[in-house]
Amino acid sequence: MKIKCLHLCNYRNIDEVTVNFGENLNVIYGANGQGKTNLLEAVYLLALLSSHRTGKESELIKFTQENCRIEGEFVRKFLPVSSSGNNQLDIKTGAETELREEKLDLSISLQKLPYGKINRELYKDDLPVGKSADFIGNFNAVLFAPEDLLLIKSAPQQRRQFINRILAQSKKIYLYNLQKFNRVLLGRNRLLKELQLLDRFEVLQIYRDLTADLFSENKPINIQEYWQNLLQNSSESENDKKEIIRQKIALLQAIDVKFADLAANIMQDRAELLRDFNEPIRKFQEKLSDGKEKLTVKYVTDGENPQNNALETIKEKLIAKIRQNFSNDLHKGYTSVGPQKDDVEFYLNEKNCRLFASQGQQRTVILSLKLAECDYLRTKTYQTPVLLLDDVLSELDERRKAALCASVADLQVLLTCTDLELLNKNWLHKQNVSYYHVENGKILQAKV
Numbered sequence: 001m002k003i004k005c006l007h008l009c010n011y012r013n014i015d016e017v018t019v020n021f022g023e024n025l026n027v028i029y030g031a032n033g034q035g036k037t038n039l040l041e042a043v044y045l046l047a048l049l050s051s052h053r054t055g056k057e058s059e060l061i062k063f064t065q066e067n068c069r070i071e072g073e074f075v076r077k078f079l080p081v082s083s084s085g086n087n088q089l090d091i092k093t094g095a096e097t098e099l100r101e102e103k104l105d106l107s108i109s110l111q112k113l114p115y116g117k118i119n120r121e122l123y124k125d126d127l128p129v130g131k132s133a134d135f136i137g138n139f140n141a142v143l144f145a146p147e148d149l150l151l152i153k154s155a156p157q158q159r160r161q162f163i164n165r166i167l168a169q170s171k172k173i174y175l176y177n178l179q180k181f182n183r184v185l186l187g188r189n190r191l192l193k194e195l196q197l198l199d200r201f202e203v204l205q206i207y208r209d210l211t212a213d214l215f216s217e218n219k220p221i222n223i224q225e226y227w228q229n230l231l232q233n234s235s236e237s238e239n240d241k242k243e244i245i246r247q248k249i250a251l252l253q254a255i256d257v258k259f260a261d262l263a264a265n266i267m268q269d270r271a272e273l274l275r276d277f278n279e280p281i282r283k284f285q286e287k288l289s290d291g292k293e294k295l296t297v298k299y300v301t302d303g304e305n306p307q308n309n310a311l312e313t314i315k316e317k318l319i320a321k322i323r324q325n326f327s328n329d330l331h332k333g334y335t336s337v338g339p340q341k342d343d344v345e346f347y348l349n350e351k352n353c354r355l356f357a358s359q360g361q362q363r364t365v366i367l368s369l370k371l372a373e374c375d376y377l378r379t380k381t382y383q384t385p386v387l388l389l390d391d392v393l394s395e396l397d398e399r400r401k402a403a404l405c406a407s408v409a410d411l412q413v414l415l416t417c418t419d420l421e422l423l424n425k426n427w428l429h430k431q432n433v434s435y436y437h438v439e440n441g442k443i444l445q446a447k448v
């Protein structure tokens with residue numbers, strides 16, 4: 001899917017602009033602080049509904065305005081498939097027939113509400129889209145920004161975000177599960193905080209009793225039924241402190257089952273992604289390091305690698321761990337087991353990059369990851385993502401720039417830079433390059 005046209009209204013420092021993009025390389029240049037990143041950020045928003053720079057949607061609306069609009073027109077070209085499943089061929093020449101086009105319009109409207117709240121409306125082909133998970137994944141993009149260069153040494157949350165963004169664009173059910181999981185986790189942590197306010201000794205004692213009862217070996221586990229009975233039987237003595245604790249713990253146990261179910265699915269998807277990711281990252285790193293470096297990625301999660309286990313087994317092991325950790329969780333007031341603690345480790349020639357990779361090696365690793373991300377999305381979604389390169393050329397040496405240029409030849413690329421001199425000669429000699437000059441939020445197609 002390629003972006004054909006972007007229309008922005010009151011977006012950051014941009015009043016109103018329509019940009020028609022070229023199908024190959026689009027170079028967006030201008031001095032610092034003029035609005036180049038804002039443009040890329042808007043395109044990324046149409047793919048993932050999240051900005052790489054802020055979690056606050058209010059920041060996206062122009063300072064002096066109350067609302068903003070981001071509209072994208074996309075097009076996908078494909079070969080028509082005949083009823084036999086083969087691409088249609090010209091009978092005489094055997095050549096493939098003309099490509100067909102599929103069009104897509106996506107738009108996001110944001111409006112400021114009282115108390116700092118934001119009303120967001122999403123549209124696909126002019127029809128409203130209720131859930132963000134139904135919007136994400138229609139158009140895919142891979143962003144490489146200077147902040148990404150910190151990925152290897154930054155906090156685990158950044159690396160989890162990295163895998164979440166890939167999976168969100170390639171597997172719809174993952175995003176549904178992740179959103180549900182985050183809500184369940186929030187509920188569980190809230191309940192732990194409520195339990196902290198009650199008699200700690202009683203809470204632990206009742207938890208032990210209820211859990212022992214619930215998980216006794218001779219009884220099959222039916223938590224839902226157990227929980228319902230418990231709530232029904234306890235209604236007569238609601239004022240009893242112990243009963244309140246029992247009810248809260250029963251609720252916690254029900255939450256834990258849901259938690260383990262969603263967590264197991266998320267962990268299995270992450271393990272699968274990182275397993276499949278090893279091949280493309282190895283390929284790109286080998287290319288970028290002249291065959292000297294072997295890059296591998298490892299999923300770091302609680303306990304065993306979920307990839308080696310069936311979903312039910314992962315779930316059971318998680319429930320057992322959650323039970324073991326209850327006293328710890330109660331003490332801290334948050335959940336210490338689960339995919340919210342996951343991490344990813346990168347290894348160069350079997351040495352942990354976080355500990356041993358030089359600045360230059362880290363840059364190459366990130367570049368390999370971004371190129372692998374494009375490869376992965378293309379394979380899984382049968383859709384080529386748009387590559388957004390935000391001011392990264394100044395961070396790469398000539399060799400890496402040339403390698404990047406060679407690897408993205410068949411992609412639509414939106415690239416920002418302050419100085420056209422930074423473009424490697426390989427980029428400048430590319431055909432079909434479109435240039436856009438950005439100045440003070442105004443974007444004009446330029447002839448260079």
Ligand SMILES: Nc1ncnc2c1ncn2[C@@H]1O[C@H](COP(=O)(O)OP(=O)(O)OP(=O)(O)O)[C@@H](O)[C@H]1O
Nearest residue numbers: 012013032033034035036037038059060061062063
């Ligand atoms: N909500 C907003 N309303 C108005 N202006 C904004 C808003 N958010 C950011 N800006 C302005 O947008 C400009 C930054 O734009 P952007 O980050 O796209 O710059 P850039 O051209 O990529 O610069 P650089 O080359 O330094 O990265 C700044 O001048 C900033 O003050």
